[in-house]
Amino acid sequence: MLSMPSHTPSPQGDSRQTPVLLISMPFGLLDYPSLALGLLQGSLQPLQIPTSTLYFTFKFAEMVGSIFYQQIAKGRPMIQDFIGEWIFSAALFAENSETEAYIRNVVYGDMECHNTIYKTGKGITEDFIQDILAARAKTELFLSECVEEILQHNPAIVGFTSVFQQHVASLALAKRIKARSPETCIMMGGANCEGIMGVELIKQFSFVDVVVSGEGDQIFPDLVKRILAGQSISHLQGVYTRRNVQLLTAGKSIMNTPSIRNLDALPFPLFDDFFEQLSRTSIRQTITPGITFETSRGCWWGEKHHCTFCGLNGSTMTYRSKTAQRAMEELLYLTNSYPDCAISVVDNILDMKYFKDFIPSLAALPGNLRLYYEVKANLRKEQVKSLREAGILMIQPGIESLSNHVLDLMRKGVKGLQNIQLLKWCKEYEVDVTWNLLCGFPGEDPAEYRHMGEILPLLTHLRPPSGIAPIRLDRFSPNYDEAKEHGFYNVRAYPSYQYIYPFSPEIINNLAYFFIYDYADERDVASYTLPIAQFMVMWHQQHRKSQLFFLDYQEYLMIWDLRPVATEALVILTGLQRSLYIFCDTIRNHHHLQQFVTEHATPEEEGKPFEEFLEPLIQKGLMLQDGHSYLSLAVQRRRESERLTQPAVKQLQA
Incomplete structure (x- = not known):
């Protein structure tokens, strides 16, 4: 049982009290508030439990510079390098002597898996290295200031969202909060806490009291009420504590929290704290804020055919969408509450039923919306036209290949010609397309890439892909879960993790989300895809005049x-x-x-x-x-x- 913290005044003598604090740590994005925290804060509003969200992202960006910060937050030069995690690792663990090895092997890319597949280098400059080291040197001061600000609120619960490169910074701050205020309940959730990752997290870090695996929407209000009342929470599905995690037996599936079925029942997200804190930061002039908007969860295609490389957890794959009326009400609320902000829709895939109601409603709105959606590439021409009329001016249609054979290996459910057809129609209706090519699927025929090389010169008038890259093994993907059956062996966590966590390979594998592998057939992917990569450079150069x-x-x-x-x-x-x-x-x-x-x-x-x-x-x-x-x-x-x-x-x- 987790006891209710005593609400004595903070050491600074400030009598304010905020029972629940929600925290977004580096390297969360600077230009968008956290949708997850906005929803959780909104879910406590009917309970009249005072809650605040603190975006310490701004504070650290002020210290290290917003340009450098955004580079790391957006996963550059390579997300699997985890530069943001490494920057905070010395603040979580004792300083190690492997700084030079990390910089050389991971950042510069001396290790093959941390370089481009074609060994062309990552464009790392000495100035960039110095920025990394300077940021690492500032973490102690940053964390000390964060702790003092948190203690002024005298919170009973401090909840962290952890996605991408927020994990180590969150843990480092949580460790310091617990040392100063042992009765404060430390809670963590988010993509980095799902499944075995969350279970291993609570096993290894004793200062974390609660880990939520899966969607927190339904369980969070009850969880908060129970903690504040000093009641047991160990029986709640998908909620892991040091007490119940010891009861998990080897081989037993790790349950997620129950997923919300009716998305219309969700609260409107609250982003006021984000914009208020943004207005006070010294770097506000360098940030063009946007807002995130959600109309569905899961994937209606993945429910039937989980794409082999997709890292969406199957337990949250079930597709659910808001009604058109509710989606429109929320959109109007967001645009009225936070005007002049770009809107990024975070759905995994557009609900095709929206072409009958929600999208026509968008087209009828005054003004110029600029929305982004992920879609499936089998859209009809009139649907692309409807997207344009509705202000959906950028899409990510999951075009990962132009080869029927490779698309079948992915389980994409489309043909290469359909992908080209969509690119053409998007060009006609001036809908921007974000796409890339994936390669390196076991069983793919190198001849497919020779054929693709014959087709690509005919397409230079269309939007080029961002690049070509070999597939990465992501946790929860069929390629990871059924690695041997798919032709992968010797699967292990990316080497960057070993420079961050001083744990055994087994523990690191449980904490990791990204993995490397060897091929059972020992194929050399670079040798047969290099001509495609070389042509893409020319495609980008030729596109504007083609x-x-x-x-x-x-x-x-x-x-x-x-x-x-x-x-x-x-x-x-x-x-x-x-x-x-x-x-x-x-x-x-x-x-x-x-x-x-x-x-x-x-x-x-x-x-x-x-x-x-x-x-x-x-x-x-x-x-x-x-x-x-x-x-x-x-x-x-x-x-x-x-x-x-x-x-x-x-x-x-x-």
């Missing part, structure tokens, strides 16, 4: 080709060839095309196979054929809204 679009004048169609691979700058199509090209703006198969020819051919064109019309366009790189499927590559433009980039205009004039 254009492929068509204008339709009813009787004839003009295709302007300003790509580096163009064989003709202007191609004019008439008759059935024109009609077929427009028809193939959407992927069409043999049956569709033959039927179209039968219905639309003139007497002079009757009897001719559709291949006779399309093959010349394929040879010119204006269309793609994948088996029995065909897709036009030129982006449709309307004459009245025609816009070209300046480099493209110069090419036309030339």
